[in-house]
Amino acid sequence: MRQRKLKVWSEEDYFNWVRRETPLKEKYFAMYSTVWDAIVTNPNLMTIPFDDHMVHRGDGVFDNSLVVNGKVYLLDEHLDRIIRSATAIGIKIPLDKESMRQIILETIAVTGKRDCMARFWISRGTGGFSVYPDESPIGHFYLIITSSPSYPARYYEEGLNVVTSPFPLRQPFTPQVKSCNYLSNAMMEFFAHNVGADTAIAIDSEGNITEGSNKNVAVVTKDGFFKYPPLEKVLHGTMLKRAIYFAKILKDEGILKDVVSANIPISEAYNSAEMMFFSTTLVVAPIVKYDGVTIGDGKPGPIYKKIREMFKKDMTENDEVLTPVDYD
Incomplete structure (x- = not known):
């Protein structure tokens, strides 16, 4: 040769x-x-x-x-x-x-x-x-x-179709480390796209939902509770923590009954009124189908819409969380 x-x-x-x-x-x-x-x-x-x-x-x-x-x-x-x-x-x-x-x-x-x-x-x-x-x-x-990240408008207006990932996401000692080793995360996306879904959610050994490949997840129960997985099991997402702050405001306004951190079995997620993703790039987006099960009425829900508007206002008007760039 x-x-x-x-x-x-x-x-x-x-x-x-x-x-x-x-x-x-x-x-x-x-x-x-x-x-x-x-x-x-x-x-x-x-x-x-x-x-x-x-x-x-x-x-x-x-x-x-x-x-x-x-x-x-x-x-x-x-x-x-x-x-x-x-x-x-x-x-x-x-x-x-x-x-x-x-x-x-x-x-x-x-x-x-x-x-x-x-x-x-x-x-x-x-x-x-x-x-x-x-x-x-x-x-x-x-x-x-x-450049700023860009996602299809349908993610926000129609919602995402997600599946449970067969790949474990994090080792017990690393959930708070935002490591560059994202092989499991990449395999989650590979699996989701191969089965025709938008993205995937990982579960723990007990069958509770944890997080997406690069997104935190939360649910709104049919009786009005905003629930998210225990933070010791997932990455401390900045957008999730901001969403928790917004959810507590909605609780004070009587729109939500409470905001709680607790294990969320897959069956409870299937039966929720709303599901949402949170991440720095995505910000907030609704999940309308999970493992083929329709979430709520299959459309972006009222709590998602309120939190999305709160994010929009926060990102443009709240000087407490905005650092100006001196372009001069």
């Missing part, structure tokens, strides 16, 4: 490739890395060292924040969570919270984009290709500003 002769690029060959136009610039606007301690705006330069343990072992953590009309939604909550995640698995965080906060705001400002997404990671760091954390003396902080 004839051997293929691969071209060996010079630095000039590589830089010529970097200079070429790429359609990625329409969705990837800027990147910061502690490897360079600088911002780049050419997507061809948005790279991570291959010996970073986050690349070859998935040994890192991440988080995201929405930018809405020039303000970052729940930025401090997302920074607190990524710091908790990194600390829980012993990553040596390279920056303090305020430094990360300022880098995020400055990088967003460089793009000039007023509606976008800030995606950030703390990796184990560089140093080799083994599984041993000691190879990395300190972690790295990476940040990319991308």
Whole structure:
């Protein structure tokens, strides 16, 4: 068999490739890395060292924040969570919270984009290709500003069709770590799409619902209780916690009877009046069919509609949870 002769690029060959136009610039606007301690705006330069343990072992953590009309939604909550995640698995965080906060705001400002997404990671760091954390003396902080996530309008207006995943999602010691190892999450989506569903929900060993591949879940019972799985079993979703806050307001207004954290067997989910997903990218969306069972009347319910409106107002008017970007 004839051997293929691969071209060996010079630095000039590589830089010529970097200079070429790429359609990625329409969705990837800027990147910061502690490897360079600088911002780049050419997507061809948005790279991570291959010996970073986050690349070859998935040994890192991440988080995201929405930018809405020039303000970052729940930025401090997302920074607190990524710091908790990194600390829980012993990553040596390279920056303090305020430094990360300022880098995020400055990088967003460089793009000039007023509606976008800030995606950030703390990796184990560089140093080799083994599984041993000691190879990395300190972690790295990476940040990319991308276009805002987009989902079909029917998700919000008609609702989602979901199934139970056959894949377990989280190990007992990792539910609060937003890890870069998302193989189980990806397999959940692979399974759901193969059976014609929009997405999937994982269950625990007792048959209680936990969360989606990248979404928290809650139900509204037919007697008016807003219920969500115990937080020790699922990721502490920032949007779920915000939804709990909104649900408590609806309770005070007499619209809901109570807001409770409790195990939710699949049978109870099937028999609920409403089901909802919550995530940073999706925000909130209704589930109208679960494992072929129609939820409620098969349409987005009144509690979902109220919470969605509360989110919209919160994301555009509540300065307590919005961090302005200085574009000047």
